[in-house]
Amino acid sequence: MEPKELEEKREEYAAETEAPQADVDYDKPVAYGPNGEPLYAHPIDAIQKGPQFVHMTRSVNPVKQELTPEMKDRHDQSVAAYPNLNLSEEEYIIRAMSRHPIGLVGLIAMTVVLSLLAIIGYAGYGVFVHDATLQSTTNLTLPSAEAVFIPFLLLLALILIGGYVACYVYLQNRFYLTNESVIQEIQLSLFNHDEQTISLANIEDVSYRQTGIMQQLFDYGTIRMSTEGDETTYTFAYAGKPKEQAAILNNAVEAFKNGRPVLQDTTE
Numbered sequence: 001m002e003p004k005e006l007e008e009k010r011e012e013y014a015a016e017t018e019a020p021q022a023d024v025d026y027d028k029p030v031a032y033g034p035n036g037e038p039l040y041a042h043p044i045d046a047i048q049k050g051p052q053f054v055h056m057t058r059s060v061n062p063v064k065q066e067l068t069p070e071m072k073d074r075h076d077q078s079v080a081a082y083p084n085l086n087l088s089e090e091e092y093i094i095r096a097m098s099r100h101p102i103g104l105v106g107l108i109a110m111t112v113v114l115s116l117l118a119i120i121g122y123a124g125y126g127v128f129v130h131d132a133t134l135q136s137t138t139n140l141t142l143p144s145a146e147a148v149f150i151p152f153l154l155l156l157a158l159i160l161i162g163g164y165v166a167c168y169v170y171l172q173n174r175f176y177l178t179n180e181s182v183i184q185e186i187q188l189s190l191f192n193h194d195e196q197t198i199s200l201a202n203i204e205d206v207s208y209r210q211t212g213i214m215q216q217l218f219d220y221g222t223i224r225m226s227t228e229g230d231e232t233t234y235t236f237a238y239a240g241k242p243k244e245q246a247a248i249l250n251n252a253v254e255a256f257k258n259g260r261p262v263l264q265d266t267t268e
Contacts, residue, residue, distance in 0.1 A: 068261075071090060071179075071261070074092035075090065075092045077092070078091070078092040078093040078178075081093070082096070082176070085176065085183060087178065088180060090179075090180070091178045091179060091180045091181070092178060092179055093176055093177070094177045094178055095176070095177040095248060096174065096175075097175040097176075097236075097239065097240070097245065098171055098173070098175075099170060099171065099173050099237070099239070099240075100218065100220035100239065100240040102214070102218050102220055102238065104167055104170060104171075107163060107170060108163065108167070110163070111160065111162070111166075114159045114163075115156060115159050115160065118152065118155050118156050118159060119156070122145070122152045125148065128142075165190055168190075169187045169188070169189060169190060170187075172185065172187035172193075173186060173236075175223075175239070177248065177249060177252055179261065180199065180200060180256065181197050181198055181199050181200055182197070182198045182200065182203070182225065182234075182249070183195065183196070183197050183198075184196045184197075184198075184234065196234065198225065200252060200253050200256040200257070201256065201257060202227045202229070203225055203226070203227055203228075203253050204226050204227060204228045206223070206224070206225050206246050206250045206253065207224045208221050208223050208239070208242035208243055208245070208246040209222045209224065209242075219240065219241055220238055220240050220241075221239060222235050222236065222237045222238075222239065222242065223235065223236045223239045223242055223245055223246055223249070225249070
C-alpha cells in the first residue's frame with residue numbers, strides 16, 4: 001500500500017472513532033448469562049462522573065480494651081500507690097503531676113518576711129519599754145517585754161503554721177492521667193477539697209499556655225482541656241513542662257478513642 005493511501009486510511013479511522021455515537025439504550029441487555037440473567041453494557045462516563053468522596057467516621061463510643069494481665073498488675077499498683085483515688089477495675093495511673101515548686105517560693109518568702117517583722121517588732125518593743133526616757137515622754141504604762149513574750153511566741157507560731165498550711169494546700173493540687181480519664185484534685189483551703197474526673201472520650205482538645213519570662217525561664221505554665229458538648233474548659237495552673245504534658249495528654253486521648261492501650265508511665 002502506498003504511503004498516501006495508508007495516510008488516508010488512518011484519517012478515515014480517526015474520523016470514525018471521533019464521530020458522535022448514536023443514542024444507545026443502555027437499559028437494554030446486550031447479552032444473557034449462563035442462567036439467563038441479562039447483561040448490560042454501560043460506558044464509564046455514564047457510570048461515574050465528577051469527583052468521588054470517601055467518608056470515614058470514628059465510633060462515638062470508644063473501643064473497649066481487653067483486660068490483660070499487665071493492665072491488671074498496673075491497676076493493683078496504682079490502687080496501692082494512690083488509695084485516695086477511685087479507680088475502675090481496668091483503670092491505672094499513667095502520669096501523676098503536682099504543681100511546679102516555683103509557686104512555693106512566694107509562700108515561703110511571705111512566711112519569712114512576716115516572721116522577721118514579728119521578731120523585729122518584739123525586739124523593738126523590748127528596747128522601747130526599757131527606755132525610761134521614752135516612757136516618761138509618752139506617759140504610757142506598758143507591760144514588760146517578758147510579759148509579752150508568750151503572745152509573741154504564739155504570733156510567731158501562727159505565722160509559721162499558716163505558711164506551712166499554705167504550702168500544704170498548694171502541693172495538694174494534683175493532676176492524674178489514667179488510661180480512661182483525667183482526675184484533678186483541687187485543694188482551695190485546708191478544709192475545702194474538690195475532685196474533678198473527666199473521661200478521655202469527652203476531651204476534645206488539650207493545649208498549654210506560658211506567659212511571661214518567668215514561666216519561660218522555669219518551664220511552667222497552665223494546661224487547658226476543653227470538652228465536647230458543654231464546651232467546658234478545665235485548667236491546671238503551675239504545671240511543670242506544660243508542652244510535654246499536653247503532648248502526653250493528646251496522645252492518651254487519641255489512643256483511648258481508637259482502642260489502643262497507653263502504657264507510658266512517668267510521674268512527677
